[in-house]
Amino acid sequence: MGILTELRGRVEGLSSFAELDVARSELPASALGLTDAAVIELIDSVGSLARDVGTLQAVLAGVAARRSGRERGVEGLSTAVGHRTPVELIRATTGVGRGEAARAVRVGEALLEAAEGLAGSSGANADADGRAAEASGAEVAWHAPVDAALLAGRITPAQSHAIIAGLGEPAEELLTAWCEAGRRLVDEAAGWSVEQLGEQARTLRDMLDPAGAEERFARRFERRSFRMWADGDGQQRGTIVFDDEMAPWVRGVFDAALRPRRGGPRFMTDAERADAAALIDDQRTNEQLSYDLLMDLVRAGALTDAKQVFGAREPGVRVVVTAGGTRDALGRLVSSGVVEDGGTAVPGSVVDRATCIGGRVEVTVDGCGNPLSVGREERLFTRAQRVALAVRDGGCMWPGCERPPSYCEAHHSVPWSEGGATDSDVGVLLCRFHHLLLHNGGWSIRGSGPTGFALHGPPGSGREPVPLRSKSPLRWRWDPPPDRVGWRSVA
Template sequence: MRFLAELASRAETVAGHGALDVESAALPAALREMPDDAVIALLEEASALIGCAERLRVAVAGVIAERSAAPHGGLAGTLGHRSPVTLVQEITGGSRGEASRTVRVGAALLEGPPADPDAGPEAGPGDGAVAPPFVWHRGLRDAMLCGTVTAAQHDAIRRGLGDPRDCAGAAEVWAIAAQQLTEEAPGMPVEELAKRARAVRDVLDPVGAEERFAPRFAGRGFRTWTDADGVHHARIDFDDEAYAWVQSITDAALRPRRGGPRFMTDAERTQADDLVNDPRTNEQLTYDLMMDILRAGALASTEDVFGARQPGVRLVVVKDAVGPRDPFGRLLAVGHVEDGGDAVPGSVLDRALCDTGSVVVTVDGCGNPLDVGREQRLFSGKQRMALAVRDGGCLWPGCDRPPSYCEAHHADHWAEDHGRTDIDRGVLLCRFHHLLLHNQGWKISREGAGPFVLHPPRGRAGDRQGRAAEDTVLRSKSPVRWAWDPPPDRGGWRAA
């Protein structure tokens, strides 16, 4: 469909809601009178219209950036603007960050030769013609122009992957990664998509991961000062590993208050309830915790500060992906923090192996580790570790809760379905979604070694304009998912 025809069609669909034929000031009141299914449908239709207009705005911003390249004499300069970003910001009325992204995505759309809609998939240069340069993100660009991904999703993938190294075959591998991320983008939060793109980049480029880690480590610092009113302040600039440790410490202490598991024993449940009911703010609790940690360094044991939930940072690395060492003796491998999936380079892995050792989690071709059977009701600590490696956090679509904030759910209920406490029948869910599933009639099923599938409450199957509620395939959020789930029909892509 041609662009103007699509834009007109989207606008016509929204205009078909007669309830919106009111003065602008009366719009909120009119929406309040609409039924639930009409409100949801209208949001979907309005989003599609906005997405269509967004493609136009981004493409126009790219052309403005291209015409503003000449200093002073460029388009932005002739209109009195220092850069195309400030010009776009003035016209759109948005933030500088939004204008920067619009210009950045628009400029990326113009890189390389323009797409020829009349050319077939095998079209190439004619006899004697010079082949156009290979643009690794052309598929991503085309997905943006066709409306498959939004500008925010395009930016997350493009910036997350970065540019490939200047070596043979790298651009082609980046193109495969971009295509896979493009296919995963629909329904995935932009933050999660950006994290996934960075994880893929670090797997493809372990040398670059070390180079990116180095300046952040060199920039670490701790500074204190006292202002004019005598109030004492501090600022910490973390390196990646230290930040993961501090995050683990605060998570271990405040997890029940932030919606994490409430634990199982009476003593732990009482401790969690006391924390939830504590009158202090989270910031005050964090401050008091940090002061306790400083005192614990000389005066107390870790049990005095943390009780049963001691903190720790697990690093996950694919064993077979550990490569050789560079000329400086650094391990050419990339690991990922279990909570959040942030990448750490081989030098950090080396030190962790020396300090704490390792635990091997063996998985099959579908990512499923060991079975325990029905002898025990609850998943063991090692099983939960394996679930964290396989699932990467709460599997509920759109949820960003990390493994440490999750509970293990039996896909086959223990009593009702005679469920087994096996890894291949369990999934990670955060406390909110675990309770939602049990209390609202949702179910999770799995056929053999296939994917886990989320089934909505069947009593609500026709709530939205008579359409049946759709089942949803649950996707792992693990940063090392590629180890057992390579892109379809591309089993050798990692060796490319």
């Protein structure tokens, strides 16, 4: 079916909602008359329409870029209509921001590159997973599976750009691994926000290419900076460009101080609960609290007792790395680790330094990342179990949630009151909001670590169970479940 035929069908589907067939000025008021079910249906329909329009726009942006090459000079398409670059042409014509215009051009250029690879393969057509072109023996771009998914409507242009830009260009010997990584990220794209998908792609890139991770870390470290200046009103301002190691540490400082305001875990000591109540009642904004905390850190320096500055909980950054790993001729670790909160990849040199400074905690897991168990002796999960759950789950397991492990509570998939054990293989990390929503709204999580968890809607809701996927970047290092057979052979 042609893309324009699909677009017409989607627009015709909207025509059944009379509330939308009004003058533009009357649309907001009219839309308030829609039922809740209609709103959900329309959000999905309009999202699909926007995805198709975005793909069409990206293709046209790629064509405009191709026809605006420097070799064409003043006869180039963009220059001929008065714009310096194709990005400026797209921005001025569509009214989108410069970043979105640049993304459309890059995605369009990638699609054209993939199309040229297919054209040289005796007319082979890529299927929705991009495998047909590979089977033909043609030389196709490593991102062909991503491009095929975009053209098939499985992902959006923004998701395509997040995957391609996040993985970056691979070395020649890593082309196969990059192609497989792109395919796997496409398969999981629906479970991530665009920002998370980009972070997952970057982390996966550094796992597949640890030597390159060390180089990328060094380049970003060189760009670190701090600058102060006064604006026109005399207000002193500053900007900081962080390196990969200190950014999570500073974020951890603020998280430790502000977590009670941001929906952190409810289970704490009486002293921690009192401190949390005082923080919630504080009249300062989160930004003012962050500023005051930063100034306290600068003033106090290394001589102040950490508890005086941070309160009951000291900040920290937990770096997670699988055991083993090879070393180069200079004894440097040739494998990367990840920061527990957020999954940022760090190279082997940072892993070694973190181990030297903070020691290590060993967690034993099975082939799919499921950790130790302690049975029913304890109502609450132990610290060791929570560390293990953080390694396995990578944050709140609720679909679409971005809360990191430090903001999560351990949920018994089989309630303790019904005989459920406090075992890690039946425990699931949920943030405070989704933990309360689950218990108060009639939702349930069933299954276990070895077999996989699924989120079930309230009784009578008619919702299909939603499989819950780990958000830990380390999931790529475990013996893969059935949907990732063969992953290790290319990684």
